[in-house]
Amino acid sequence: MASKKNETRGGYDPRNKLNDLTGKEWKFFSKSVFNKHYNKHCQFEKRKQHGGNKPPLMCMDLIRIFTKSGARILDPLMGVGGTLLGASLCEKNGRGRRTALGIEINPKWVEIYKEICSLEGLEEQETIIGDATNKLDEIKDDQFDFVLTDVPYWNMDKLEHTRGASNIQKGNVAASILQNFGSDKLTSKQEWLSTMKKVFEKTLSKLRHKGYCAVFVGDMYRGSQYHLLHAELARELVEAGYVLKANIVWYDVERRLHVYGYPYAYVPSMVHQNILILRKE
Ligand SMILES: C[S@@+](CC[C@H](N)C(=O)[O-])C[C@H]1O[C@@H](n2cnc3c(N)ncnc32)[C@H](O)[C@@H]1O
DSSP states (O other): OOOEEETTTEEEOTTOOSOSOOHHHHHHHTOSEEOOOOOSOSSHHHHTTSTTOOOHHHHHHHHHHHOOTTOEEEETTOTTTHHHHHHHHHHHTTSOOOEEEEEESOHHHHHHHHHHHHHHTOOOOEEEESOHHHHGGGSOTTOEEEEEEEOOOOGGGGSTTTTOHHHHHTTOGGGOTTSOTTSTTSOOHHHHHHHHHHHHHHHHHHEEEEEEEEEEEOOEEETTEEEOHHHHHHHHHHHTTOEEEEEEEEEOTTOOOOOOSTTTSOOOOOOEEEEEEEEOO
């Protein structure tokens, strides 16, 4: 079948049912490691109030990989709107319009998202404030082409010294307050996994058949051990009904290096996150 040639982007194959990428772009984006540099953009100083914010241009790239122009995207855990901004950036960058819906439990983050849209002159996407486990029930099934989201972690991230640095640097690796996921200060990891499974079960029914779902999830070093959270979460999502297709490793070149274990024990400086790729089949 003939392909339409574009000087800089390469040829576009009209049989392409997944996205609007040319073969050259498809090849670039099919790498299992993302090391493209995303500048601090889109009102980063405002967005960084949210510790888990993701680069909107990176979200735009993921949206371009998994959708065609005209698609509708869902982020049930939207934060300050990396996904929603990414959706609006598609049109601004001449890549076709996408629309999106975000759900966020904390109204503060939605307010910041709206402020960013107005400052950047970006189309404001639809938002719902509330708990995704309830709000998803109010949304019609099978209406989204792609789910792009980023999981919150249990309340560990609200605690002081959650990185375990102070104890480990004193050589007292075992004394980290985070060694016990089940302490009364911390929601247990199992409880976190069950909540996430519930959110993703409900999200699955909103996704159209053959639609993809991409989930940012970082692994963690806590309580003197490494937790393969992406693998543990992937297992829950497969149980929730998704088919696991890939794990993309995002090497975040912007991440500052901290030295945790020196000179007592090896503790990794986490400069990567995982992006689980799943599909409704
Ligand atoms: C990792 S952050 C998302 C950050 C986002 N990707 C961004 O670029 O800003 C996860 C968000 O989920 C929200 N959240 C946690 N539990 C929720 C729930 N049950 N329903 C809706 N939002 C929830 C948190 O408040 C947090 O803002």
